Amino acid sequence: MGRNPVTWLGSPTFPDAARRSLGDTQLRGNLRKATTTIRGKRESAVAELDDWEQLRRAGEAVKDDVLANLDTYLERLEAAVSERGGVVHWARDAEEANRIVLDLVRQEDADEVVKVKSMATAEIGLNEALADGGVDAIETDLAEVIVQLGEDRPSHILVPAIHRNRAEIKEIFAQMPDPPDSDDPRALAEAARKYLRRKFLSAKVAISGANFGVADTGSIVVVESEGNGRMCLTLPETLITVMGVEKVLPRWQDLEVFLQLLPRSSTAERMNPYTSIWSGVTPGDGPQKFHLVLLDNGRTSTLADEVGRQALRCIRCSACLNVCPVYERTGGQAYGSVYPGPIGAILAPQLAGDLHDEQAASLPYASSLCGACYEVCPVRINIPEVLTHLRAEVVEAKGKRTPEAMAMSAAAWVFGSRRRYEAAQKAGSLTRLLARGGNLSSLPWPGSKWTDTRDAPVVPKESFRTWWRRNRG
Amino acid sequence: MGSARDEILGRIRAVERPESPPAPRDYDRVRHADDPVALLAERIADYRATVYRAAARELPYRIAERLDGRGTIAAPADVPGEWRVPGVSWLTDDPPLGVSDLEEADGVLSGCAVAIAETGTIVLDAGRAQGRRVLTLVPDYHLCVVHADQIVVSVPEAIERLDPAGPLTFISGPSATSDIELDRVEGVHGPRTLEVLLAA
Incomplete structure (x- = not known):
């Protein structure tokens, strides 16, 4: 059996592809115009039917x-x-x-x-x-x-x-x-x-x-x-x-x-x-x-996944693409599959069936989990639910040696004892020394992985536990 | 390796699947409209097709009015005799017309099986006065006659009336596309002009 062509061979991972398409102002203009038009029209077409919700539930049940x-x-x-x-x-x-x-x-x-x-x-x-x-x-x-x-x-x-x-x-x-x-x-x-x-x-x-x-x-x-x-x-x-x-x-x-x-x-x-x-x-x-x-x-094989199988209810209407804030900004080609947008992010990796493939594994992260896709889906596919489910599977597939897995097991060790937890909190408030204007905008590695693209809030001087002990204890 | 059929069915059967309850059908299967004919006319017109109304007995005059000056008009073999008005030359699908004959025709006249008021849709089922699918596809102009008793209000009422055996074509306005900037433009491959004559 050959490679499943549902994702395009040689496509970059979603974050890399997205970074590239975000720089294309023509693309963003075209998409904003088209999706804004269709969003408004869909809303009025749907509002015309008083029984829309019942129809959605019937559609969901028939597909199930x-x-x-x-x-x-x-x-x-x-x-x-x-x-x-x-x-x-x-x-x-x-x-x-x-x-x-x-x-x-x-x-x-x-x-x-x-x-x-x-x-x-x-x-x-x-x-x-x-x-x-x-x-x-x-x-x-x-x-x-x-x-x-x-x-x-x-x-x-x-x-x-x-x-x-x-x-x-x-x-x-x-x-x-x-x-x-x-x-x-x-x-x-x-x-x-x-x-x-x-x-x-x-x-x-x-x-x-x-x-x-x-x-x-x-x-x-x-x-x-x-x-x-x-x-x-x-x-x-x-x-x-x-x-x-x-x-x-x-x-x-x-x-x-x-x-x-x-x-x-x-x-x-x-x-x-x-x-x-x-x-x-x-x-x-x-x-x-x-x-x-x-x-x-x-x-x-998608059918065999209890949570993921709901993606098979899809009737390819593309309403979820048109309301998705991520799709509107990155465009469809960034998803590296004929199925782009929110539905693509859950359908393409499941059909491809290989979460060790970096590109397929990056797709469940192509979402802010805002839930607009679920709201408009005519067969009520809970896309955010499947996205988080697939993220867990991606992490699982990566094994125990990734930085993320190691950070998580370190956190488990810290949370496992009160003494270690309080010591970590004290260490955390030291990061205040790096803060400017109430935000942390550049942490040393590995914190830089986070602060390269966003600010982190400053950790308070004193933890709640210390404050409680000082005032009420 | 077994056959693809056995393997696919086997993969499905190997999955533990929960029983599913019967689908709820509490949506409106029948909808009410005070004046279904007027609703149909309004909804068809929304697609930028043109709608004309005719009292049943003046139907032939109205057909003649619409076809006047249009030249050659194709028609299924079983359209009612009174629809074959003078003033145009008739191209009857008996023996079956070739595609090139239809390319030459200036238009086609047909009836329909069902019309859905709420969505402005006419449905052809290859039954009486409708003929083969190709007849109403290749000519650039389509005049379709709808009788009052063929009109239903909702989609479920139409599905119930239709016979799945024959080939069906649902037509909602003239050929159109939304492929350029998601904006609807009329006139691509199907008949670019659709006129509907409501005999009611």
Whole structure:
């Protein structure tokens, strides 16, 4: 089994990457503008529904039911899709999923495929794997086109090119055969329409992800805005859908919850422009060959973690990114994964499954634990809880020889006896000699590790215990 | 090494998972609106689609008014005869039209299965007067007729009415994107002009 590509090979740890992106004023400006807009809109879209809280609780409970009975629902989905003429494949990891898809594309003699935006295929690095196999994967979602043509990396779950403003997009689109003549979003959208039209009409194979898959009926759901999804899901002869195993929903009725939660949380609309739902193959209408690839890639090991498994409830709305003060300042690429922001900080390291990896281990620290993400999450994932849980696991994985672990065991020794504790307090008040203006701004090593980036408060002259003994004792 | 299927299912079964209680369904499954037709019209218009209203008996005149001067209009084979108004040339999906025929068409006329007032959504289920999905996708102009008895207020009411067997398309306004600075702009790949005729 190879390395899980959910985190990007060679990415710096989060603090290093964050320091770099904080220096990019253009990036910070773009992000502040975009996230401020969407935050306001989401609030009013949500406020319109009096039963929002009940919907969130229903969404949470349905997803917990999915996780509790995942094997049953997956078998049910497989049976329903097969019964309606689809073919179901299973992939343990990224490598296996990529091989399955490449083989299917080759069977159709295609050297070009059109793609609907999909987190699962981005997670497994499908485009790169197809390119290695001689197949061109053409992204058709506007933001993905911006990322692909800009030879860039995504920085947001819903809008992978959120870090680009209109002027930058116009520049990237200058390489199109029919480039836009202004940076008006309308002109940019028009340029993308022309660029992709011919590709849609000639493609033999399309590849999509799935927002939901209904076990009872075999219905696959793709939620989108532009119509590129409809094009891919309707015109080509063959459709291959890659779906994370946790995306299954038990019953048809469950869609009534998620088709309310998702659009209002993600694009902050009452409903997104287009939602396509299909079951297997419909004779004479749309693709006549349908393949569903069910992807594990770290999901079952995430399921095994009692606290961490709630991350698998995620419906990829990205509301948590838009409210996160850390994300707004560092941008998505600092997280070094297709899953950035608060959800990425708990999902990426769990899917990657290796907390000895420095970069993955740095992600649970990419948060101030303010809790805004939990408040907006439509399926009530307690992200701060999982973050602290993962931090504990990171510390555990580091073993007993790190400075942090040694400091902690020294502290345990000090706290273990009254005499040692009081002696330490006295020693602590000596640091007053280093203070200027009520703050300690530069301590000698190892205290400098703390004071390099922040001040420490001055320790009082006298501890409470000494004061008590002097006055009341 | 066993099959991927067995291994994945085995990994899941090896995890001790707590029983989960049935999901609470205390959200509003049915919502009330004083005038569902007016609500639908208002919400569709919010997406910058255009809404027209017609009394049932004047429907053909209203269709003719909308299509006047538009040239070639594609239509599913089973649209009601009275919808095929004179003044345009009709391109019927029987035998099935090719994609290039649809590229040439100036628009498409269809009915719908359900409309959701609260979200301004029309849903096509490939049933009567709707045809194959490609018909309402490739032409740049879509005129959709909605009858009063097809309108529900909430999303749950719509899900209950729909048959999951057929391919479904939920349409809320014309094709749009929020990908540039998270601001909604109409007109990308789907029909850039959506007009809805409410026959009620």
